[in-house]
Amino acid sequence: MPKNVTQKNLPSYIRDIPDFPKKGIIFKDITTLLKDQAAFKKVIDLLAKKYKNTKIDYVVAVESRGFIFGAPLAYKLGVGFIPVRKKGKLPYKTKSVTYELEYGSDTLEIHEDAVKAGVRVLLVDDLLATGGTIKAVVDLLKEQKAKVVGLAFLVELGFLNGRNKLKGLPIEALIRY
Numbered sequence: 001m002p003k004n005v006t007q008k009n010l011p012s013y014i015r016d017i018p019d020f021p022k023k024g025i026i027f028k029d030i031t032t033l034l035k036d037q038a039a040f041k042k043v044i045d046l047l048a049k050k051y052k053n054t055k056i057d058y059v060v061a062v063e064s065r066g067f068i069f070g071a072p073l074a075y076k077l078g079v080g081f082i083p084v085r086k087k088g089k090l091p092y093k094t095k096s097v098t099y100e101l102e103y104g105s106d107t108l109e110i111h112e113d114a115v116k117a118g119v120r121v122l123l124v125d126d127l128l129a130t131g132g133t134i135k136a137v138v139d140l141l142k143e144q145k146a147k148v149v150g151l152a153f154l155v156e157l158g159f160l161n162g163r164n165k166l167k168g169l170p171i172e173a174l175i176r177y
Contacts, residue, residue, distance in 0.1 A: 005042040011175050013039040014155070028155055028177070030126060034068065043069065043174060047124075047152050048076040050172055054149055057119040058082050062108070062137055063089070065126035069154060073124060082114045082121070084137050095144060099136035108133070110140060117145035128153045128173060131162030138169065 002009045013033035020027040033039045047069070060082045061070025067083060074081035087096060087107040094109035115121065123137060128151070138148055148169060156162065156173030163171060 001036060001039070005036075005038045007042070007046055007174055010039065010042065011177075014175070028127070028157075030065070030154060033154075043154055044072045044076055046174055047073050047172070051077060051122055051150065051152070054122070055120055056122045056149060058115065058121045059124055060084060060110075060115075060121045060137070060141065061124045062133060066124050069126060069152075070124040073122075073152070077122075082110065084108050084110050084140070095140060097136045097140040097143075099132055101132065102130075106133075108136060108140065110144075115141065115144050115146040118147065120147045120149045122150045122152060123148055124152045126154050128156040128162045128171070129160045131160075131165035134162070135165040138166065 002012060013036055015029040015032045017027040017029050019025065056077060056079050058080045059070045059074035059077065061067050063083065063085045071081050087109055090109050090111055093112045095112050096107050096109045098105055098107045121141060123134065125134060128134060134151060141148055150170045150172060151166060153173040154175060156176045158176050
């Protein structure tokens with residue numbers, strides 16, 4: 001690994017796993033970046049620098065890998081953290097959104113009192129692929145009248161055109177394939 005971590009060399013901290021989860025897919029394994037103290041710190045610092053002058057009330061992150069980046073980013077920005085979880089994982093009353101996956105559908109939930117109308121949120125996840133999951137969470141937040149001020153990702157798989165589902169929203173991805 002390089003001695004000095006920069007945004008430009010962050011991809012060198014990510015391991016490719018061929019044929020996972022199925023043949024023909026090259027999985028981008030971020031665990032190698034996460035275990036490197038300097039690389040992980042650089043990711044949080046870069047995202048915090050990007051959003052430090054943006055008025056944000058909360059960082060909202062998607063289960064589960066989004067939590068890895070969302071919680072320390074919220075801490076660094078001095079704002080609250082709101083988890084969006086899979087159905088049945090939150091203990092209080094929830095609002096939910098069901099969305100289509102490549103094979104079937106999934107449901108995500110947020111506590112019904114997690115955001116109030118007009119709050120400004122930054123939505124964080126580890127990866128932007130086809131955009132379906134993030135679009136569903138954006139819709140859920142907008143239904144609660146939150147203002148989504150940005151979408152932040154460690155990795156974007158640009159060839160899957162996820163941005164097309166998120167038109168009009170500012171997107172930041174530190175690494176783009």
